[in-house]
Amino acid sequence: MALDVAIVGEINLDLILYGLPQQMPLERELLANDFRMTLGSSSAILAHNLAALGTRVGFATCVGTDAMGKLALEYLDDRAVDLSRVVRTRTGTSTGITLLLPHGKERHILTYPGTMFELRYSDLDLDYLKSARHFHLSSLYLHLGLLPDVPRLFREMKAAGLTTSLDTNDDPDDRWTGLDELFPYVDIFLPNQREACQIAGTDDVQDAIERLSHRVPTLVVKLGPQGALLRQGTHQIKADGKTVDVVDTVGAGDSFDSGFLHKFVHGSQLEECLQFANRTAAYSTTKAGGVEAFRDSERLQAFLA
């Protein structure tokens, strides 16, 4: 299978418990009113949803030898994501897990990274990645084993003629290091509002966009329910978010990336990429977790139509 997009990233499961109180006293039995276990992690959600949209995706990751790793990979296999370059843990570390506790608009997010930290540059088949048209990496600061080599990885992909994109997601240490070295090889940078502000060192999103526009050719800033802004040099466009009945916003950012990259690799204009990304992001919020809505192909096609 010729790949459209090669993704390097992490994979874990999400356990989502709905209806828990925001204040969680110790030694009390706190009851959730609903529960869902589904595919989690930014990179794997993106791989899943991009493939569900019809893009040919290859996914390189490190997974545990436990049942959770097997289950997580099955979600991707169901969407025909190419998993031929997935590697298994060398240390016996288990696959990571994220516990999400949504409370209205806010949520607790508790992650055990597991094999996320183990993926290394030497685990990657560069020729395989270069066989794609586009390269993407998500969750930069969760890839501790790979982090020092990420600029080199992007440089290799650019040298091989691929277009590239990056979604850092959060930096748990809030240090945001290494981006000066990396940005010269990133074509499309996809932060959310908070991340853009942290990286640019300002509280004002427009100021952040101004500053970051000098550092990456195409900047796309996700604004939650407000939609997203795209900036290329001095040219800026805004696309409003879509109004839907939200179940949860887990993976909305990754579903946004999936819509944007799907249109981008198929040659659409950036404005259309942005509009479509807001649609796929809104769609992801209509079911639990990041991928559940995308597992229903008929509903997906009906929503997009």
Ligand SMILES: Nc1ncnc2c1ncn2[C@@H]1O[C@H](COP(=O)(O)OP(=O)(O)OP(=O)(O)O)[C@@H](O)[C@H]1O
């Ligand atoms: N309540 C909502 N209703 C409709 N669309 C939404 C809502 N929240 C988010 N979106 C869509 O999802 C996109 C991404 O949201 P957000 O800004 O929260 O990204 P993010 O913080 O990177 O998400 P993630 O937590 O998945 O990484 C938005 O640009 C918008 O299109």
Ligand SMILES: [Mg+2]
């Ligand atoms: Mg995000």
